[in-house]
Each structure stands twice: as C-alpha cells, then as structure tokens.
Amino acid sequence: MLEDLRELWRYRDLVRSLVMRDLTVRYKNSVLGFFWSLANPLVQVATITIIYKYVLQIGIPNYSAYVLCAFLPWMFFQMSLSDAGESVARQYDLLRKVYFPREALAIASVFANLIHLLLAFGVFFVYLLWLGVSIQAGWLLLPVVILANLAFVMGLAFFVSALSVFYEDMTYLVGVSTSLFFYMCPVLYVTEQIRNKMIPQHWQPIIWEVYHWNPMAIFIEGYRQLLLPPFHAKNLNDLPIEPRYIVISVVLSVAVLIAGYAFFNAKKWQFAERP
Amino acid sequence: MSDAAIQLQDVSKRFRLAHHPVATLKGAVASFWKRRFEDLWALKSLSLEVPRGQTLAVVGRNGSGKSTLLGLIGRIYLPTAGHIEIHGRVAALLELGAGFHPDLTGEQNVLLNGVILGMRERDVRKSLDDIIHFAELEKFRDAPLRSYSAGMTMRLGFAVAVFTDPQILLIDEVLAVGDQAFQAKCLREIQRFQESGRTIVFVSHDLDTVRRVSGRAIWLHEGALRADGDPEAVVKEYLSATA
Numbered sequence: 001m002l003e004d005l006r007e008l009w010r011y012r013d014l015v016r017s018l019v020m021r022d023l024t025v026r027y028k029n030s031v032l033g034f035f036w037s038l039a040n041p042l043v044q045v046a047t048i049t050i051i052y053k054y055v056l057q058i059g060i061p062n063y064s065a066y067v068l069c070a071f072l073p074w075m076f077f078q079m080s081l082s083d084a085g086e087s088v089a090r091q092y093d094l095l096r097k098v099y100f101p102r103e104a105l106a107i108a109s110v111f112a113n114l115i116h117l118l119l120a121f122g123v124f125f126v127y128l129l130w131l132g133v134s135i136q137a138g139w140l141l142l143p144v145v146i147l148a149n150l151a152f153v154m155g156l157a158f159f160v161s162a163l164s165v166f167y168e169d170m171t172y173l174v175g176v177s178t179s180l181f182f183y184m185c186p187v188l189y190v191t192e193q194i195r196n197k198m199i200p201q202h203w204q205p206i207i208w209e210v211y212h213w214n215p216m217a218i219f220i221e222g223y224r225q226l227l228l229p230p231f232h233a234k235n236l237n238d239l240p241i242e243p244r245y246i247v248i249s250v251v252l253s254v255a256v257l258i259a260g261y262a263f264f265n266a267k268k269w270q271f272a273e274r275p
Numbered sequence: 276m277s278d279a280a281i282q283l284q285d286v287s288k289r290f291r292l293a294h295h296p297v298a299t300l301k302g303a304v305a306s307f308w309k310r311r312f313e314d315l316w317a318l319k320s321l322s323l324e325v326p327r328g329q330t331l332a333v334v335g336r337n338g339s340g341k342s343t344l345l346g347l348i349g350r351i352y353l354p355t356a357g358h359i360e361i362h363g364r365v366a367a368l369l370e371l372g373a374g375f376h377p378d379l380t381g382e383q384n385v386l387l388n389g390v391i392l393g394m395r396e397r398d399v400r401k402s403l404d405d406i407i408h409f410a411e412l413e414k415f416r417d418a419p420l421r422s423y424s425a426g427m428t429m430r431l432g433f434a435v436a437v438f439t440d441p442q443i444l445l446i447d448e449v450l451a452v453g454d455q456a457f458q459a460k461c462l463r464e465i466q467r468f469q470e471s472g473r474t475i476v477f478v479s480h481d482l483d484t485v486r487r488v489s490g491r492a493i494w495l496h497e498g499a500l501r502a503d504g505d506p507e508a509v510v511k512e513y514l515s516a517t518a
C-alpha cells in the first residue's frame with residue numbers, strides 16, 4: 001500500500017489535471033457555468049422549502065437554510081459516488097492502453113465534487129449573511145468535518161469505482177441504495193425529530209443508537225450545528241452531538257477509506273483484463 | 276548490471292475467457308455455481324532480453340500474443356507467472372491521444388494527455404508550443420477537439436507521445452496514421468529515436484517496415500517464441516510457414 005501511495009504521489013499532476021478536466025467540462029469553460037450547476041440543488045431546495053412551509057405548514061424561520069445546509073453535503077455524497085462509479089468504467093479503453101495509477105481516476109472524480117462543494121458553501125455563506133445569521137467561531141471547525149466527510153466518501157468511492165468495472169449494474173444498485181440512504185440522513189428533517197412520540201419508548205434508544213452509527217448523518221448534523229443557530233421548532237430541545245458519535249464516525253470513515261483503498265489496489269490490475 | 280533495457284524471464288500470461296455474460300452482479304450471482312471461465316494462455320513461458328538501443332520487431336498471426344507482450348512491458352497487465360524487469364521510462368504508442376476529451380481544446384488535451392503519459396505538468400507546458408507546432412495544428416490550438424478530423428487527432432496524440440521523451444518506445448500498429456507527409460515525419464522521428472540510442476519494440480503486420488526499420492525480429496506463435504534473430508531471416512521463415 002505504501003508503494004502504491006508513493007506511485008500515486010509521483011502522478012499527483014495527473015490527479016490535478018483530471019480534476020481540472022472534470023470541472024471545465026462540467027462548467028463548460030465559464031464562470032457562469034458554475035452558477036448554472038448550482039441551479040439543480042437550488043431548485044430542489046426551493047421546492048422542498050415551499051412544500052414544507054406552505055403545504056405542510058411548518059413554521060420555522062429560515063427553514064430553507066436548514067435544508068440547503070444539509071443538501072449541499074448530500075449532493076457531494078451522491079454525485080461523488082455516481083461519478084466515481086463511472087470514472088474508471090468509462091475510461092476502460094484508456095486502461096487497456098496506458099499505464100498510470102488507476103486510482104487517480106476515482107480520486108479525481110471525488111475531488112472535483114469536493115471543489116464543487118466548497119464553491120457551493122461559499123455561495124451558501126453569502127446567503128447566510130443575507131439572512132442575518134452572524135459569523136460564528138464554530139465555522140473554524142468546518143474543515144475538520146469536511147476532511148472526515150471526504151475520507152468517508154472517498155473510501156466508498158473506491159469500492160464503487162472498482163466494482164463498477166466488473167459489474168455493469170453497479171451504477172443502478174448504487175443509485176437505488178443512495179436514494180434509500182437519503183432518508184437515513186437528516187436532510188429533510190432534523191435529528192431531534194428521531195425522538196418522536198410515534199416510536200415506542202423501549203425502541204427509542206436502539207433506533208437512536210443505530211441512527212448515529214451512520215457517519216454521513218453525523219456529518220450533515222455537524223454542518224448544521226456549526227453553521228446555523230439551534231433548531232428550536234416544535235419545542236424540540238437542541239441536542240448537541242454526543243462526543244462518542246463523533247469519534248465513531250471519524251473512526252468509521254478512516255476505516256472505510258483504508259479498506260476502500262486496499263480493495264481498489266487489490267483489484268486494479270485486473271481492470272484491464274476483466275472477462 | 277547488464278545492459279538490457281527489457282528482460283523477461285519465463286513470463287506467462289493467462290486471460291480468462293468468459294463464455295456467457297457475467298458483467299453484471301445479477302449474472303455473477305446467477306452463474307455462481309457454473310464453470311464461468313476458460314483459461315487462455317496468451318503467453319507461455321516466454322524469455323526475452325532486449326538490449327538498450329535495439330529496435331525489435333514482433334511478428335505473428337492474429338491472437339498470437341503480440342499485444343499482450345507489449346501490454347506486459349508497458350505495465351498494463353501483470354504477468355501470471357515469471358519475472359519482468361524494465362530499465363528506463365516506457366511510453367506506449369498503443370493508443371494515440373489517450374484520454375482525449377472532445378469538449379476540451381487542443382491545448383487542454385495536450386496538457387492532460389502529457390500527464391496521463393507520466394510527465395509533470397510544468398514540463399508539458401514548456402513543450403506545449405513545440406508539440407502543437409510538430410502536429411502542425413497551430414490554427415486549431417484553442418478549438419475543441421470535436422472540430423478535429425480523425426487524422427488531426429492522431430497527429431496531436433503522436434506529437435505528445437514523441438515529446439514525452441521515453442527511453443523505451445512501444446508501438447502497436449499505429450505507424451499508419453495521418454497522411455503521407457505526416458507518416459514520413461513519424462518515420463523520421465522514429466529514426467531519430469533509434470539514432471539517439473533508445474529502445475523500440477514494435478508490432479507490425481507490414482513486413483516491409485519490419486525489414487526496413489528493425490535490427491532484430493521475433494516471431495510469436497500461439498504465445499511462444501517460434502523464431503528470433505535477423506529480420507530478413509525471421510520474416511522469410513514466417514512467410515514460408517504461413518503461405
């Protein structure tokens with residue numbers, strides 16, 4: 001694995017160039033292209049906000065900010081996995097012709113989405129200031145959450161991109177699983193709502209525990225608590241994330257990253273000769 | 276240390292040939308208990324030493340293992356058995372314009388292609404003008420690649436490959452690119468490579484080129500070495516066996 005990392009470092013320019021390629025192709029060589037690419041999440045968040053606010057009548061101030069804050073990292077997760085799935089499989093001809101560390105393709109597709117996330121967060125900050133949310137010291141912790149989130153997504157991306165080379169229906173499988181996974185992350189709701197009266201008393205602790213073993217849920221909750229004031233709707237008490245869940249999610253993410261990279265490396269020289 | 280650029284010791288390569296589609300997870304599960312693959316030995320215990328500065332031609336019938344040999348030297352495949360040693364940077368002209376993207380401009384594609392072939396980005400940047408000049412595509416420098424003709428795309432790819440300046444050059448059937456003028460230019464470039472003491476391994480079905488360009492030829496037959504030596508003699512033997 002160390003040898004693989006060293007080789008990857010020698011090819012670091014390749015990763016950077018592939019990221020640049022992904023972004024130029026995505027933004028069509030223009031700054032306007034970046035704002036265009038924000039249109040999709042904005043439209044979705046606007047729709048969600050309208051439905052929750054006016055149809056379901058949940059009177060929460062700045063509800064759109066809470067949704068957007070979770071939606072941007074969610075997009076990062078979802079887009080990274082779908083791009084990573086295609087990254088190696090689509091370059092199949094290239095793999096059969098040229099030597100280079102194959103992981104560069106998977107890494108570049110995640111990094112391109114990371115840059116997109118950072119740019120989108122930049123726009124989000126402007127929106128927050130416009131809403132009147134004041135700058136907080138907690139924002140300085142944001143890079144830590146982003147790094148852990150990156151590790152988790154990258155690890156999964158390694159699995160997905162390697163498996164997609166061998167199995168064409170991986171893309172479909174990943175698409176279905178991520179859309180189910182969406183509901184296991186606090187995007188449309190807040191974590192506090194997991195403790196609701198509909199769930200029988202004795203089930204509550206178990207569900208609460210299991211729910212929090214999902215690193216993506218913790219990260220999304222983390223972004224929210226760092227960026228936005230506590231969510232005081234519906235008389236829910238604001239619950240800070242328990243420290244042990246933070247530790248669990250970071251440990252899990254690093255484990256997924258290492259396992260994913262090891263899996264990818266074990267498979268990568270079979271890519272060019274898949275049956 | 277010996278003066279070999281490429282050393283192969285008892286190298287074998289096995290591919291697995293699938294007889295029904297297993298390219299889906301569903302298919303893999305469904306055919307789990309069936310025998311899924313047939314083993315196919317593309318190279319069988321091949322030993323070969325190519326000295327520095329030699330131009331080696333590889334001939335043989337379709338499916339005899341020529342491209343597999345180049346793939347092993349170019350580190351696209353790992354050998355199933357045996358040992359390979361390479362001294363020096365390898366560039367493969369197995370595909371010209373690897374990783375070209377139709378939406379990027381000629382210049383952006385050159386930069387990307389260069390780093391895919393293992394160059395540092397700043398080195399590609401330095402040779403950017405020369406590469407585009409060599410490909411004779413100055414006018415199309417900032418045009419997206421989809422507005423190029425097929426020959427122009429290959430010219431650009433060849434130009435990048437030449438400028439990566441490898442010690443070992445692998446060529447698989449790509450000499451016949453571009454128009455007459457550009458072909459002549461390619462051949463001149465390959466000669467320049469030979470004169471500067473670089474090692475070349477090339478596959479060609481054009482036996483005239485083999486006789487003219489190479490200093491040694493090998494004949495692969497069903498993954499094994501059938502003849503090795505002077506190009507004239509090997510080509511003659513090959514021709515008499517297949518005629």
Ligand SMILES: Nc1ncnc2c1ncn2[C@@H]1O[C@H](COP(=O)(O)OP(=O)(O)OP(=O)(O)O)[C@@H](O)[C@H]1O
Nearest residue numbers: 272273290291317336337338339340341342343344
């Ligand atoms: N990725 C692969 N998977 C399975 N079998 C393969 C693969 N690549 C090559 N083979 C098999 O290995 C054998 C040798 O193939 P190779 O491409 O080396 O032949 P070649 O000498 O280059 O032929 P040609 O003159 O047609 O280019 C063939 O029987 C081919 O079917």
Ligand SMILES: [Mg+2]
Nearest residue numbers: 341342343447
């Ligand atoms: Mg071939």
